[in-house]
Amino acid sequence: MGNRLFALVMRDLSRALGYCRVSTQRQHTEGHGLERYIDRLKQYGLNDEQIHWDIESGASEKRKGYNRVLELVRSRQIDQIIVPCFDRFTRSALGWEVARQELQAFGVELVFLEGGSFDLETPEGLFTSRILAAMSAQVRDKNKYNATQGHRYFQEKRKIYQAIFGFIKDGDSVIPNTKQYRNTNKTHADIARECVSMFIESGELSQTIRRLTQKYGLERVGKYKFEDFPRDVSAFRRWLENPQLCGMICYYPFDSEKRLILESDHEGIISIAQHQQIIQILSTHPCGRRKYITNPLVGLCKCAQCGSTMEKRSSQINGKIYEYLKCPGAYPKPSQPKKCSVRTYFRLEVAIDVAIQALKEKAETIAEQMPVESTEVVLVEVIELQQQIIKLKQLNDPDFHSTIAIKQQKLESLIKASELNVVADASRSQVLRGIAMSEGFWKVVTREELTAIFHELVEEVLCSLVGGTQFFSVRLKI
The missing domain is CATH 3.40.50.1390 (Resolvase, N-terminal catalytic domain)
Known part of the structure; x- marks a missing residue:
């Protein structure tokens, strides 16, 4: 010793x-x-x-x-x-x-x-x-080969890898978990059914988890996932989507191309109709999978009261998408404490307009201080790939030629696919100088261009509430 x-x-x-x-x-x-x-x-x-x-x-x-x-x-x-x-x-x-x-x-x-x-x-x-x-x-x-063979074997035999909340393993299958949940007179399967009923009733993931945690506590039961309901929104969503709930099996759940749902002999704890209702609600729910819309002020908007970075939320009404900013301190995740009282949804569109107006007022200063030369904006992945290709070429090993070719193809694809190509060359400075030179610039600028401009020139946008009225205060870098 x-x-x-x-x-x-x-x-x-x-x-x-x-x-x-x-x-x-x-x-x-x-x-x-x-x-x-x-x-x-x-x-x-x-x-x-x-x-x-x-x-x-x-x-x-x-x-x-x-x-x-x-x-x-x-x-x-x-x-x-x-x-x-x-x-x-x-x-x-x-x-x-x-x-x-x-x-x-x-x-x-x-x-x-x-x-x-x-x-x-x-x-x-x-x-x-x-x-x-x-x-x-x-x-x-x-290991990868063995895993692939294991997947095939389980699929052929209709075996289930693991139980989700509401079930326990029973050999190669699962059965409803009839053990008592905490100090209640309910079983784990009963609580799982209650989770489903609450979600179908409200249609809201966060609201359902809050109601459940208020009723049964923030702390999870046990150390394994199947022993308690998920407290995280994305995990709770995955649990709801799992067809094990209605007596089915899902293989390759995270691979959309391979995803396969098969009938099973195990007893479900909800009906197939209920599970289909869940899927229908999730498909139309604002927090569900939807086309990503760029937030030009991402990371720049702060809550004036607690200093938290505002988060974007969207809702669709009669086919029209409305975008809002909310303080995560006032709308925390179900497992986190509330630390802010500003429970207001700020209009993202208004915040963008205020930021644009602030830049218009500083147009002359921007024109004077904007460098004429090009400043290249390069994605991190592009830089990494370029470095890897250079290093592989320096090895001068014929065995790596095919690898170099693959990486070069990937590099070309990344550059072409980048949404920021419009500002990744000499035109970038021209776009930014257009703030001061063109009256109609802001009418035709794209969201991708707005994102680049705001992150180049805006330090932060403070969101505050005074007497029920929303205010946005813009601080520029120039």
Whole structure:
């Protein structure tokens, strides 16, 4: 014990950081690794600020924690990366080649809690690292293959993966959960039916969850999802949509192309007609799936009372869409406390008009201070892909030619598909200068152009309520 403490004291970790990951949210919430990995990194001597983590596949190139680690490598802020084991860092042979180049270029050492590290300057170290990367990728592919075979087997046998709230597992199927719910005289299945009835009655997801939490409490029962009703709006919606409620099975629920609903032998807790009614309500509900409409003032509108960033909401009346801003502090999620009294829906259209008027009044100043040269606006994904392509080309390895071609196609698609292309070239400054130069500019400007203009020139828009009247105060950057 004394030797271990001495080693911790002598170990210089001032320019080190730790990284770990698990693949799924379930692994995280059910304690299958992440907390254990983080605890081991702390025991090694790292603090919370030095530890980065992800809940995502090791093959993903969009891991936030992982990319943050590489950013710190490039900025020469670290000399060591401590990981529990190799596959917690990456499960991609290609991803390792790209990361390896970064580590070599900036002299960063990859150290394992299990002992040892790579000397990437030697042929042996490179060979060992590539073998481990290939083995990690093989395990990933094997897991994926086994999962696919498992899906097919379950589908052929009409087996059910897991129970949702209102049910418990019974072999390869489920049955209604008849255990007592909390200290009530009702069963879990009874409460599930009550959830459904409340939603059908109100047609509102948030309102239903609030009524349920007021009646049964904010704290969930048990540690597994099937033991209590969801407190989150999106999770509650998914629960309502699940055909297990009416005695059916759904495979590939999150893949619209593969999604498959089959009859099952298990007993439902609501009728098929009730479930169809739920689906009908959700399909027409304002909070349901609908075409996304750009909010030009996204992130800029603040509540004058509590300072919260206002959220956009939409409603459709007689075919016309009305857009509003609301304070999340006054309309919190069902599981969060209320911290603001401004329970008013502010008209987004009026906020936009006030922001435009403020810019018109400053038109002369804007014209004088606006740079003539082009300022390129590039998506983060585009930058990442460009960097990856450059690094792969530098490897000069024929095995990566097909990968480079795929990434180049993806890059072209991203650039073409971007809604901000209109402001991503030299025309951007022309669009912004048009504020001061054209009387009819604001009549023809698109929402995408408005978004770019507001985020270029507007600092914030304060939303306040005085004597029942809505006021918007605009603060410009110029």
